[in-house]
Amino acid sequence: MGSKGGAPQRSDAQRNRERILEVALAELSRSPDAPLSAIAKKAGVGQGTLYRNFPDREALVLEVHRHEVRQLTDSAAELVRTREPERALREWMDGLARFAMAKSGLADALRQATSATGGPARPGYSLVVDAITLLLDANHEAGTIRPDVTADDFVLAIAGIWQIDPGGDWWSRATRLLDIVMDGLCAGAPGRG
16 A cells, blocks of 8 residues: 555555554444544554554544455455355355444444544445445356345345344354345345256
8 A cells, every 4th residue: 555645655654554553443443532642552653653644533533444345345356256156245245244343333433533524425335335246246147146136135135234233142143144135145046946
């Protein structure tokens, strides 16, 4: 990843940035008001390093969200390339569930950052829809899911994962829900006997 000016970052600067994002996700998920000084300290960087990368709380929160969305959406192409389409879709759904649970903790911080006067819209939705479309297209081509399933249908079908309590046994609940969704997507698929 390049710096703000477009020039490549030194490897230590890139590691610092990645570490800040990792710690910020954990800390802001626990408390949307986590002090930036505490995030810098836990990331093992000075406050100057944090502010060089992220000039304010809003910039940090939005970049944490963008970083998580990019990881999720980038994984779709890799899964389509390395797995059978049906398996790629189901594994991506598991990643989406993990993202949803992480995001539930980050939701308050994201809401604060985007609700500020003139705050930017929540980034990343179109990237998620693009990833879903890629996965659905691969499955349509392979005949492994119903031919009439759209990205909008898929988003509505999986919306329940955002209702799962991240403090409970969320993984088994998410797995069961996503298995049910997957069964529904596959029902009536032309490639099924």
